[in-house]
Amino acid sequence: MDLSYTADEQAFRDEVRAFARASLPPELARKVFDHRRLARSDYVCWQDILAKKGWLTGHWPRAFGGLGWTPVQLHIFDEETAAAGAPRLVPFGINMVAPVLMAFGGEWQQQHYLGRMRENKDWWCQGYSEPGAGSDLASLKTRAEAHGDHFIVNGHKTWTTLAQHADMIFCLVRTSTGARKQEGISFLLIDMHSPGVTVRPLIMIDEEHEINDVYFDNVKVPVANLVGEEGKGWTYAKYLLGFERTNIAGVGASKRELATLKTIAAQEQRGGQSLARDPHFAARLAQVEIDLMALETTVMRVLSQRGKTPGPEASILKIRGSEIQQALTELMMEAVGPYALPFVPEAIAGEGTAAVGPDYASPLAARYFAWRKTTIYGGSNEIQRNIIAQAVLGL
Amino acid sequence: MDFSFNDEQKQFQESLAKFIERDYGFERRRAYQALPEGFSRDIWAQFADMGLLGLPFDEQYGGLGAGVAEMLLAMTAIGNGLVLEPYLATVIMAGGLISRCGNQAQKQALLPPIAAGKRIVVTALAEPGARYDLNRVETTATRKGGDTMLSGRKAVVLHGAQADQLIVSARSSGDSSDDSSNNVAAIDGISLYLVDRGAAGVSVRDYRTVDGLRAADITFNEVRVGPEALLGAEGGAYAAIDAIADAGAAALCAEAVGVMETLNALTLEHLKTRQQFGHPIGGFQVLQHRAADMFIHAEQSKSMAYLAAMKLSSTDVAERRRVVSAAKVHVGRSGRAISQASTQLHGGMGVTNELAAAHYARRLTMIDFNLGDSDHHLKRFINA
Numbered sequence: 001m002d003l004s005y006t007a008d009e010q011a012f013r014d015e016v017r018a019f020a021r022a023s024l025p026p027e028l029a030r031k032v033f034d035h036r037r038l039a040r041s042d043y044v045c046w047q048d049i050l051a052k053k054g055w056l057t058g059h060w061p062r063a064f065g066g067l068g069w070t071p072v073q074l075h076i077f078d079e080e081t082a083a084a085g086a087p088r089l090v091p092f093g094i095n096m097v098a099p100v101l102m103a104f105g106g107e108w109q110q111q112h113y114l115g116r117m118r119e120n121k122d123w124w125c126q127g128y129s130e131p132g133a134g135s136d137l138a139s140l141k142t143r144a145e146a147h148g149d150h151f152i153v154n155g156h157k158t159w160t161t162l163a164q165h166a167d168m169i170f171c172l173v174r175t176s177t178g179a180r181k182q183e184g185i186s187f188l189l190i191d192m193h194s195p196g197v198t199v200r201p202l203i204m205i206d207e208e209h210e211i212n213d214v215y216f217d218n219v220k221v222p223v224a225n226l227v228g229e230e231g232k233g234w235t236y237a238k239y240l241l242g243f244e245r246t247n248i249a250g251v252g253a254s255k256r257e258l259a260t261l262k263t264i265a266a267q268e269q270r271g272g273q274s275l276a277r278d279p280h281f282a283a284r285l286a287q288v289e290i291d292l293m294a295l296e297t298t299v300m301r302v303l304s305q306r307g308k309t310p311g312p313e314a315s316i317l318k319i320r321g322s323e324i325q326q327a328l329t330e331l332m333m334e335a336v337g338p339y340a341l342p343f344v345p346e347a348i349a350g351e352g353t354a355a356v357g358p359d360y361a362s363p364l365a366a367r368y369f370a371w372r373k374t375t376i377y378g379g380s381n382e383i384q385r386n387i388i389a390q391a392v393l394g395l
Numbered sequence: 396m397d398f399s400f401n402d403e404q405k406q407f408q409e410s411l412a413k414f415i416e417r418d419y420g421f422e423r424r425r426a427y428q429a430l431p432e433g434f435s436r437d438i439w440a441q442f443a444d445m446g447l448l449g450l451p452f453d454e455q456y457g458g459l460g461a462g463v464a465e466m467l468l469a470m471t472a473i474g475n476g477l478v479l480e481p482y483l484a485t486v487i488m489a490g491g492l493i494s495r496c497g498n499q500a501q502k503q504a505l506l507p508p509i510a511a512g513k514r515i516v517v518t519a520l521a522e523p524g525a526r527y528d529l530n531r532v533e534t535t536a537t538r539k540g541g542d543t544m545l546s547g548r549k550a551v552v553l554h555g556a557q558a559d560q561l562i563v564s565a566r567s568s569g570d571s572s573d574d575s576s577n578n579v580a581a582i583d584g585i586s587l588y589l590v591d592r593g594a595a596g597v598s599v600r601d602y603r604t605v606d607g608l609r610a611a612d613i614t615f616n617e618v619r620v621g622p623e624a625l626l627g628a629e630g631g632a633y634a635a636i637d638a639i640a641d642a643g644a645a646a647l648c649a650e651a652v653g654v655m656e657t658l659n660a661l662t663l664e665h666l667k668t669r670q671q672f673g674h675p676i677g678g679f680q681v682l683q684h685r686a687a688d689m690f691i692h693a694e695q696s697k698s699m700a701y702l703a704a705m706k707l708s709s710t711d712v713a714e715r716r717r718v719v720s721a722a723k724v725h726v727g728r729s730g731r732a733i734s735q736a737s738t739q740l741h742g743g744m745g746v747t748n749e750l751a752a753a754h755y756a757r758r759l760t761m762i763d764f765n766l767g768d769s770d771h772h773l774k775r776f777i778n779a
Contacts, residue, residue, distance in 0.1 A: 001398060001400060001404075001701075002396065003701065003705040004396070006396070283773055286773055286777045287724075289721075290725050290773075290776065293702070293718075293721050294695040294696075294698050295698075297698035300398065304398050313694075316695075320691065320695065384687075386687075389683035392690060394663075395663070395678070
């Protein structure tokens with residue numbers, strides 16, 4: 001047992017830090033630090049930079065063209081890039097469908113799609129939830145009927161994050177009706193540019209366009225895009241969810257947000273002194289900082305002990321990670337006092353309109369509301385507690 | 396970065412678990428508690444045979460020279476069994492201070508008998524009214540010829556009445572009436588003295604603690620000690636006291652993790668076996684979610700206990716203090732949450748003295764009151 005970073009890990013940290021500092025465009029980092037809206041090109045720009053370096057998929061095994069980073073290296077990468085102000089990596093391809101393709105995909109799928117992911121060629125999104133299938137995901141109704149060398153897909157997916165930018169979607173679809181609703185589900189990769197695919201924005205509580213409804217109207221999908229065996233989609237979906245939950249812990253980004261919160265608290269005043277020195281505020285801030293320390297250590301513990309396939313313990317990371325993210329957005333909003341109130345979307349978008357009050361204040365309340373999503377998505381925290389109770393505790 | 400235990404450590408862990416299971420069941424513990432000293436000298440002797448009592452000491456003083464991983468495992472096992480013996484007070488705290496501050500002769504005289512289970516030495520550091528601040532020392536050390544006279548009071552000294560010797564902090568110079576903005580004066584001038592519990596002028600009020608241990612309030616009235624009693628540099632003991640308090644706090648975190656593990660297991664067993672409305676009550680989602688939260692608290696606390704233990708050897712003192720305090724805050728709050736949930740989930744039985752879980756809940760709650768509670772450490776964390 002030795003919880004300190006090795007010399008190699010320290011060197012890797014220095015390398016990532018130097019690279020991020022040199023390569024991340026400062027105006028993009030500014031947007032991230034200030035919680036401004038990011039355009040498609042912002043995400044693509046940073047991912048292209050990483051892809052060129054081979055770091056977009058550095059955590060992939062070497063057999064699939066990655067660099068075989070250890071979980072500790074991935075954590076360092078995540079922490080250092082977040083601290084530098086890098087936008088989050090769109091996870092749906094490289095972190096979510098990629099492990100499924102590696103474990104269950106055919107050779108062509110691995111060559112073609114993983115290859116394109118390494119080069120940041122496709123923007124992926126996730127087609128799981130449906131209007132009638134949220135936490136009860138297996139109730140999904142989108143149907144795929146086999147017609148020779150292709151499927152015909154009809155249905156309606158929802159909550160699809162950034163589908164408006166996407167080239168590809170991975171979907172759970174029903175290919176037959178089994179005795180149990182988990183049976184007869186298949187895992188299908190669909191080109192978003194196919195005829196019959198329609199994306200409609202679903203405007204969020206912060207008035208931002210992040211999520212969408214995606215409609216499939218007789219969409220033709222080649223059989224070559226079926227992952228693994230027909231009817232085994234539920235198994236693959238559960239496999240993927242473990243990765244999603246680990247990814248969702250968001251320790252690197254939360255550390256950056258904590259630092260931002262401290263900066264804001266140092267500038268704000270309460271009772272004639274810095275808010276950071278206000279005992280009540282300082283105590284609340286310290287509590288979140290301690291919780292984050294515990295989460296970070298637990299992430300390392302889970303990743304380094306369980307290897308690369310996260311089990312039900314990943315639910316802890318999702319629960320605590322999301323709760324900490326919310327606590328940070330809440331404290332940040334409270335830190336700016338009455339300047340949480342002015343709502344100037346153009347200022348939040350960085351479109352040149354001046355903010356009311358301090359620059360850092362304008363996005364914070366909207367962001368607080370938007371971040372309520374974190375305990376709902378990726379399997380709500382109540383579902384995560386069910387998983388712990390059943391899969392870990394045997395209740 | 397590596398969180399795993401090696402094979403030797405795993406064997407150590409298994410032998411501890413077997414010992415606790417065989418010799419430290421709930422009924423046996425009750426019997427040990429009823430003994431005059433509130434713990435079992437037989438068990439203490441067995442601990443010595445297992446090498447536990449010299450675990451962290453250098454081999455030349457009869458120890459095993461083990462590291463923090465073994466300390467974590469030992470303290471977790473102590474938590475699993477709700478062990479009553481003075482391990483924290485004697486091995487971690489007193490033994491730690493002697494190892495750190497003692498000269499060759501003192502180490503040679505004290506550590507081997509402690510490791511052999513022949514002598515019990517405990518620390519007497521905190522004072523009435525000083526709460527958890529170990530620099531607020533009003534006990535005085537006054538030179539008288541070649542000797543030193545000690546006068547003052549020490550509060551809630553764990554196993555104070557059962558100890559052969561006490562390590563007492565006293566002020567040989569400086570002022571304890573510090574102002575909170577600058578307590579540099581209160582830190583300088585503190586010395587440590589070895590005092591026989593039976594020495595003239597030492598009076599001991601022995602009592603039970605609510606979590607099943609023994610403690611004492613001790614008064615020192617013109618207690619004469621010779622020059623050989625001084626442990627470490629005169630007036631310069633505070634850094635060592637602070638470090639040992641951190642070692643003790645980290646050990647308590649590990650013990651709490653053991654208590655949490657067992658308390659959660661007992662609670663889970665109850666949820667799976669207790670039938671109401673024709674079903675095991677663990678089938679109810681509202682109880683499942685409480686059990687899930689108990690599990691999360693325990694896992695997060697384990698992470699913090701590991702982290703704190705690893706920082707004990709850090710040369711960066713500020714970082715050590717920060718992380719140990721963070722761990723103590725986290726474990727304190729999680730311990731409170733788990734003990735309250737466990738009591739609630741056990742229903743009426745949870746508030747009876749018959750139930751093992753009730754005793755685990757008591758210990759888990761009261762761990763927070765040793766060496767600084769959550770609020771104390773939250774403040775220390777903020778000021779670090």
